[in-house]
Amino acid sequence: MLSRSFKSLVQIQRPVLMAGQSSMIRSFSSDHRLSEKEVTDRILEVISKYDKCAGKSVSPSDTFKELELDSLDSADILVAVEEEFGIEIPDEEVDRITSVKDTISYIRKTPTAK
Amino acid sequence: MSSNLLAIKTLRPAIVSASLPVAQKRCLKLYRNALRSVPVIIQYYNLSYNVSEMKQRIRADFEQYSNITDKTILDRVAFIGETELFDAVSLLKTRSHVVNYFEEQITPAKQLSEGEDLLKKFFAKI
Numbered sequence: 001m002l003s004r005s006f007k008s009l010v011q012i013q014r015p016v017l018m019a020g021q022s023s024m025i026r027s028f029s030s031d032h033r034l035s036e037k038e039v040t041d042r043i044l045e046v047i048s049k050y051d052k053c054a055g056k057s058v059s060p061s062d063t064f065k066e067l068e069l070d071s072l073d074s075a076d077i078l079v080a081v082e083e084e085f086g087i088e089i090p091d092e093e094v095d096r097i098t099s100v101k102d103t104i105s106y107i108r109k110t111p112t113a114k
Numbered sequence: 115m116s117s118n119l120l121a122i123k124t125l126r127p128a129i130v131s132a133s134l135p136v137a138q139k140r141c142l143k144l145y146r147n148a149l150r151s152v153p154v155i156i157q158y159y160n161l162s163y164n165v166s167e168m169k170q171r172i173r174a175d176f177e178q179y180s181n182i183t184d185k186t187i188l189d190r191v192a193f194i195g196e197t198e199l200f201d202a203v204s205l206l207k208t209r210s211h212v213v214n215y216f217e218e219q220i221t222p223a224k225q226l227s228e229g230e231d232l233l234k235k236f237f238a239k240i
Binding site: 071072091095 | 146
């Protein structure tokens with residue numbers, strides 16, 4: 001009898017602390033990676049802001065070569081993407097990235113991108 | 115003095131690239147590192163340039179050597195660039211060094227006119 005009343009007391013008090021805040025708490029087990037659409041939009045925005053791409057329509061299927069960008073331009077764009085997502089792309093990965101699609105898929109599989 | 119010694123000790127050795135593509139990759143790596151360190155350099159040396167202006171200046175520096183196809187020359191240029199960048203971000207330079215670099219404009223190599231070219235060939239034979 002005593003233990004039951006004690007338990008009910010605790011049960012009443014505990015949820016009060018958290019009430020109304022549940023939506024603001026992010027569970028670390030949840031999938032917090034960026035959605036494909038968001039990543040695509042942000043990368044396309046970064047690329048279309050680049051001088052040599054101004055006025056061109058950039059689509060996710062384009063390679064850097066199709067956009068008439070040389071190796072220095074693609075390095076420029078990748079550094080801009082790094083700044084946008086707050087990450088640093090390692091050198092061996094940079095060699096593999098040759099298109100907009102590659103960039104999107106790299107950002108998608110990088111958990112620290114924000 | 116001690117910081118100087120430390121910097122000299124941690125300098126990378128003069129790497130010899132195995133092939134031309136490797137040397138070119140090394141240059142691209144240097145280019146990315148240079149772009150990444152632009153905000154740091156602005157902060158360290160209290161510069162008042164635009165970030166895009168500085169990036170353009172660095173780019174002009176790299177484009178100047180874009181037609182090099184000799185591996186050893188490319189290695190040498192890359193080594194000089196790496197050392198300069200290392201000095202800049204390790205505060206081994208003074209502000210005037212960095213300002214001089216960004217003030218200096220790179221002029222493309224002068225194209226010889228037909229007459230000058232002819233004369234040059236003529237004198238080369240003598």
